[in-house]
Amino acid sequence: MRAARATAHYVLLCLCSVVILFPVAYALLMSLMDGAAILSGRLWPENWTLVNYEAAFQQAPLGRYLWNSFFVAFMITLGRLIVSSLAAFAFVFLRFPGRDRWFYICIATMLVPWEATVIPNFLTIQALGWTNHYVGLIVPFWAMAFGIFLLRQQFKQIPHELYEAAQLSGIGNFRFFCRVVLPLSKTSLVTLAVYSFLDAWNMYLWPLLVTNDDRVRTVQIGLKQLQTQEIASSWGVVMAAAVIAMLPTLLLLFAGQKQLRKGLMQGAIQ
């Protein structure tokens, strides 16, 4: 009885995995076929080939796109960690007039969808001359209410006595922040980092608006370019590019999945 249930459970798990993994596997298989095989509609390659990967790197500056995406996502993540943790620290540990009011203002920003502000933001970036520059892709995303909120929840778990002990021994606020608060909040910081990186890597509308130069375009826009240029003739190349583009985030997710699961809950439901 128990064994039968276990078997049924595993069968169900495998079925779901097949369905979920299918698009990825499909893309991978297509990327390893030559054009004729794809057009013939095969599912399993007869001759395994890497020509599509070579072509992907030759026909488009895919390496450049990947680097751009990586750099932009990395800088957004870094900036978010710094900006959010500073604000969260002030909200949890410092006592100053108007603190709660500022906190509500920060939380209120969750009400505003990015899309509702995108037009003036585009005009601002244009006026600043930041179009086709990394800064234009990075800086607007540094402040993040969710990040502040998540880290605030975490910082609140740190016993207040630690802060008082620090004050008594003359450990300044900034020193306490760097030497105690940040090391004690590793899980939440990693969570926020993974989440931010995926989020930034996934960004589409904004880079579409503020870049039209291969030197700064991200991989999402690169895929779009590739897809519009190529059409039917070389689907294999597009699939090869897609497989390459999914690797970094997939690896990050595999590495950070557990942390992400633990950390997200802290900020999400409290």
Added chain:
Amino acid sequence: MNERVSPVFPPAPWSVRTKRAARQAAMKSWLEGMVYLFPSLLLFGVFLFYPLGRTMYLSVFHTDYQGQPTEFAGLAHFVALLQDDSFWHSLKATILFAALTVPTTVAVSFGLALLVHETRKGIGIFRTIFASTMGMSVGVASVIWMFMYNPAIGIINRLLSAIGGVPVSWLLDQDTALYAVAAATIWMNIGLTFLLLLAGLQNIDPSLYESARIAGMSYWRQLWTVTVPLLSPTLFFVTTVSLIQALQTFGQIDFLTKGGPVEATNVFVYAIYREAFVNYQFGSASAQAIVLFLIIALVTFLQFRFAERKVHYQ
């Protein structure tokens, strides 16, 4: 009290100084707090509050193609929107899209989370697989699904014709396009939703299940009496997050259908994008953006209120 206090009371002027000192201390603490908040406040100011205000401002003006206001329009843009069939169409498409994606995403993710909640050998692998679509960016997911939907060589039509069906131009037919995009979207969004729900499940005190088992409850009864009520805050949170996400859909539309065919997939954000950056009607686009803001603010606000009550209820 027998304790003698030695008479070293401070001289009178001192108490005046302490008041000033207290004011100075308050000022100092305020300044210090502001230093920590400054980056956030500055960025929110420049990239959120200012543009929100500016969007409101632009929504009551006619603008030139560079986005500069030219002439006061009053509520003309809003009135025009209400009279515009394509606005209503876009609203309808957005709502339909949300209705198609949100419940399905949550239900499927919940099912998957339940499947991997029990600890069994190798369950970690399945958890990773189920969460994996979170690592699929909008571009990657879109091109893969676009190929799968390809009328001539895509796998879906291949399978269809294998069982004797008629090939369908999924993304080019206005009856199927929105459903096709919705299916791809559900797949993309399952990862995050699944991860959140699994985390919620694991937050439930295992002793509750043990006592339910001792009371002889069946699996399904446990699901209804323990899991669902205790997970309801998470379920609710996940639903609102998915809903907001659905209302903001843009990338997959741009990849897969460009709002077509015949505006069948012209969801809200895509409509705004086209109005502003293709037609250069910044004023009218701003008016639509304000409508979007109001809808999302309402949803978020309700989430906050409800979540707050939930916390008390627990």
Added chain:
Amino acid sequence: MAFLELVEVTKSYGGKKSAVENVNVAIESGEFFVLVGPSGCGKSTILRLIAGLEPLTSGYVLIDGQVANDWPPHARRLSMVFQNYALYPHLTVEQNMRIVLQAQKVPKEEQVKRCMEAAELLGLTDVLQRKPRELSGGQRQRVALGRAIVAQTPLCLMDEPLSNLDAKLRAKMRSELRRLQRQLGMTVIYVTHDQTEAMTMADRMMILHDGRPQQIGSPLDVYNSPDNTFVASFIGTPPMNLAEAHVLEHSLLLQNERPIRLMGRSLPKAERVTVGLRPEHIDRAESGEEHVTAQVSHIEWLGNETLVTFELAKNLYWTARWNGQWRIRLGEVVPLAFDEQALLFFDERGKRIGAPSIKREEVRVRQ
């Protein structure tokens, strides 16, 4: 000049009652001063006011004769041991002690030297490289102490530092702490809710109730001459026996029921009083002696002594403490002799009437 002085210190959080009201005390250098009282009596608040972790509502904190009200915590040159120890969980024992010295810009060799000394003193040498979670409760407690020691501040504040330890360890740490304090010449202000700790450790103590100081004095002083009924019942285990009484010409009428004849004790002028008598002042009457009889309602054999509770009147139970092991049965009626010189009288508001039987100064000289 006193080392630390509180002058009319009051703290209120905006509620009707202040958390701490009108505290006056002068603490001498090298003194071990205990703040004791039930939970919520404001003793920890006083400690936090001294540390500068919270601002005063009114009054003055004087350190070395200087008003320190506006000094930030670190400028007050004091250290604090918290109830939960407040150890930095991600730092090793050594780092936990050194982080304090780093903040004070102590040279590196000096840091190491002081750490080694403190570790030696506290028996922590072997665990210097461990993190707090790898230590036992007692070791953590020592690390917290070590942090206070390495700082070499003249004043150390301790907020219930032993309350997270088990009973046996706590008793051991009490004497160890005192020994350390004497050896290092530290001035300690120690907060506890445990009157035994206060009695056994304090040079002087302040008893607090509802944010108001009840009495300041040496342990014996407070034990022998409690200023009011609260102190009388709070200090001492088992607590002092108390009863409402009418004052008659040569006797007392306890709770309108039980008359007690007094031979040589002068009575206060008041009509109604509260009488108090410590358990050790109730004895078995010898035959022919003036006595009161009462029924045994509860007995506790502690091995070296026996606690016997009698029902003196309806709902009036007094406990006697007798040395040795007594074979008594429940319900037995026993003749009792009260040491009438030890009787204490309190007025209707609970304040003690009359002079203390032992002079305060004597106690302080004698110890």
